[in-house]
Amino acid sequence: MLRTYLMLWAVCILWTSTNQQSLSSKPDTQLTTPELIQKYGYPAETHEVLTTDGYFLTMHRIPPRRGANRPVVLLVNGLLSSSADWVVTGPNNGLAYILSDAGYDVWLGNTRGNVYSKRHLRLSPRDKQFWNYSWHEIGVYDVPSMVDHALNVSRQRSLYYIGHSMGGTDFYVYASTYPAYNSKIRLMVGLAPASYNYYNSNPFFRISSFSKVGAEADKLYNSEIFTKDWAPPILIQTFCRDMGLVQELCSAGLLLLAGTNSTQTNKKSLPVILSHFPAGASLKCWVHYGQQLRSGKFRQYDHGRQLNLKLYGTAEPPEYNTTVITAPVASYVSDGDDIIKAKDVDKLHRTLGNSVGVFRVPLPTFNHLDFLWGVDVKSLVYDSVIDLMAKF
Ligand SMILES: *[C@@H]1O[C@H](CO)[C@@H](O)[C@H](O)[C@H]1NC(C)=O
Ligand SMILES: *[C@@H]1O[C@H](CO)[C@@H](O)[C@H](O)[C@H]1NC(C)=O
Ligand SMILES: *[C@@H]1O[C@H](CO)[C@@H](O)[C@H](O)[C@H]1NC(C)=O
Ligand SMILES: *[C@@H]1O[C@H](CO)[C@@H](O)[C@H](O)[C@H]1NC(C)=O
Numbered sequence: 001m002l003r004t005y006l007m008l009w010a011v012c013i014l015w016t017s018t019n020q021q022s023l024s025s026k027p028d029t030q031l032t033t034p035e036l037i038q039k040y041g042y043p044a045e046t047h048e049v050l051t052t053d054g055y056f057l058t059m060h061r062i063p064p065r066r067g068a069n070r071p072v073v074l075l076v077n078g079l080l081s082s083s084a085d086w087v088v089t090g091p092n093n094g095l096a097y098i099l100s101d102a103g104y105d106v107w108l109g110n111t112r113g114n115v116y117s118k119r120h121l122r123l124s125p126r127d128k129q130f131w132n133y134s135w136h137e138i139g140v141y142d143v144p145s146m147v148d149h150a151l152n153v154s155r156q157r158s159l160y161y162i163g164h165s166m167g168g169t170d171f172y173v174y175a176s177t178y179p180a181y182n183s184k185i186r187l188m189v190g191l192a193p194a195s196y197n198y199y200n201s202n203p204f205f206r207i208s209s210f211s212k213v214g215a216e217a218d219k220l221y222n223s224e225i226f227t228k229d230w231a232p233p234i235l236i237q238t239f240c241r242d243m244g245l246v247q248e249l250c251s252a253g254l255l256l257l258a259g260t261n262s263t264q265t266n267k268k269s270l271p272v273i274l275s276h277f278p279a280g281a282s283l284k285c286w287v288h289y290g291q292q293l294r295s296g297k298f299r300q301y302d303h304g305r306q307l308n309l310k311l312y313g314t315a316e317p318p319e320y321n322t323t324v325i326t327a328p329v330a331s332y333v334s335d336g337d338d339i340i341k342a343k344d345v346d347k348l349h350r351t352l353g354n355s356v357g358v359f360r361v362p363l364p365t366f367n368h369l370d371f372l373w374g375v376d377v378k379s380l381v382y383d384s385v386i387d388l389m390a391k392f
Pocket of ligand 4: 321323
């Protein structure tokens, strides 16, 4: 088994390194986000942004095709996800394309630690310290850097922010930490956004609630989970392709993360999806969600009593003061999502300074990852998002 695996891997490397074909004849499974964008006839740019704590983040952009001063929208990925996830299903279903067609200047973020953002001024991803962050640091450092860069380049004063799952958490951390920055946000749209996490019933997350706190745990959790190379692309192409024998297994793997019985799984795009997802993250992001699950609160990382006292001056971690979030916030949730439950999202919205509403997807089986890749996500969610954006 191991030998077969290694052989296939070697063949794959050989094939990709000797092949000079143009983008259009390369399979989507082997293209990066900007390559995919260009392959489908849209202009693509790549930007690098340095955060104040030393991480280099890659941003991708579909600049407006004509006319300056187009409204800017920033899409922020969820846990284990990357900019690719907004384009992998192609121009008819990918939110990045749909927004570009609707006249927006589209920016795709990549939060620290994912496959596009693994560089740091002093640290290497091989250093444990590189992985010493959760979504708290993403909200405090990555989001302001990405927002300011997009606004600066696009010469705008404010933008639309769309975050999937952890991309929502990142926003709430950002907007509650820097109340003055709320004026830079025309509208925040959370697609199954995470904050309170008490009703999360997904097994992958329920396990994280057993995580430990304290100095030893802090060190232990400074590591990476689910890198992009979790399975070689050739294996994915072979086994997860449309009609492939083991395709159901590939779907099952995703379902473990995504939730149950979706009728929305995009089988045709599955090989492409799985060649870009999961894109890696720090274990601490996941552990931090486990802490929210356990405490029922939306608050900073719990290092254990002793370290909390030292770092925060209180035995318990401080809660995020979401009442200072004055940017308009709209959330989309689904009953079929076992990770983000309406009750948790409603609870957050009751605290917000300017809640636009919590909208339910009108299909009960629609799950957490369907917000990115569901076959009918455009008619069920994105069309409504674009109508809403036009009002702000
Ligand atoms: C904005 O862009 C200009 C020119 O591209 C650059 O010199 C400046 O440092 C940028 N400012 C910020 C805050 O990113
Ligand atoms: C992780 O970073 C924090 C600062 O954000 C620091 O206080 C702590 O010592 C670091 N933890 C480890 C285990 O390196
Ligand atoms: C998923 O489908 C199976 C079989 O159809 C069913 O037994 C189960 O109750 C369903 N789960 C949910 C959460 O709908
Ligand atoms: C949250 O911020 C508001 C407005 O600044 C303030 O009145 C309130 O006391 C804060 N709440 C907490 C728990 O810090």
